[in-house]
Amino acid sequence: MTRNDPSPGPLTDPRGEPIAAKTIADQTYHQLRWDIVSGALAPGTKLAMDMLTKRYGVGMSPLREALVRLTGDALVHAEGQRGFWVTHVSIDELEDTMKTRTLIESEALARSIELGDEAWAERVRESYAALSAFEAQLDTGGDQVFAQWEHANRLFHEALVSACGSPWLIRMRRMLHQHSERYRLISLSHITPERDVHDEHEAIKDAALGRKALKATRLIELHLDRTTDAVRMALESRQRELDSAPTKRTSHRR
Template identity: 40%
Template sequence: MSESSSITRIAYDTLRGDVLSCRLAPGTKIVIADICKERGFSPGAVREALSRLTSEGLIIAEPQKGFRVTPISREDLLDMTEVRANIEAQCLRRAIELGDLAWEGRIIAIYHQLARTPERAAEDASRVNDSWAKVHHQFHATLVEACDSPWLLRIREMLYAQSERYRRLSVPLAHQTRELDREHHGIMQAVLARDPDQASVLIGEHLRKTTDILLSSAVLQSSA
């Protein structure tokens, strides 16, 4: 990888992380000069990163106006939740059918790591611990990694990224009402028991809890 490609990759990873964590809030206008000054990236690297994020649906390119973070809405959340629940269930079913004992071992190992990693940031309990977020992503990815459909997995990963912004926004609203470890453990147990119906039900409930938390708050506005 060339030096310019490496810098572009770093710019992309940095901006993508800022969008998914909501450090760049939904709807925020992106000023390339400001990002270059704050992050030390070149304008070319930032533009290339924004172009990639636009293709992923995380950034919107507006003619004559530049870039902004893709807004969120109740309608988008509801639609995405149901589509994601369906795709996750399809991936789980195929993984459960095809996964071997080594796959089961990886699920148990990553669940153990997730259960031992604090969910909230030590310096701010209203924010997600970035280390937990990485392990959480790995846990859900490991559950479906035995799925034999690259397209299903690709669509699933895209939906996971899109939903991550909503999940991050739900964290300070959840208070003590969620038992995430119990939810994750239940999903894992259903998968290890090779019970696709139960696993599908539990993953759907897991995703909809985040949606319900946000819908009961004033965070989202209707796009109508």
């Protein structure tokens, strides 16, 4: 399934309701973050300030604020006085990210199952229903539906852990989700779908709402392991293509 830089659409709150960015820097941060996560700004890209001011139509001050925030997210890195770059991707970093996300998300889910009230259960049901609606349209809906599915998928995973009682677990899980999302989106053109992700989500939802913590956390582990395997294979395929691409030779006239 190949996607071409799907737009994330308007900014939304945790329930998916549209919100306005508080400042120009907030809006720039969200736009720049999406362009990095989606691969529109490729790993290793030099983030030249003049290029970015034209791309986003903003001044230097909000742009620098957005870049500093993205550095904190580990999506951008700074090199002294030389400027900012989009963080590179690698298979080792993918596997480290996904293993850490699995640990954090499993713990947060187990706590939510123990502590979650009916309002939590309703959030899980509603977010799953929204996700399922987009999953049914994925094969024929195009890039906009895919972008909406990405958003719904993020909200479903957030709903599952939302009752864990630990703001730090929620923050760390969200950051790790953001990085795993980046790997998936960068690798999409090399992935051949061989999974029924809808069934995986349904099984996780049923176990969580059934208060079966051990089963739910095991299903989350399997779900994230399968994602890791698919993205790893995609990155390997991408690297093979780069390695086999003809190298440009410089001719020297004497």
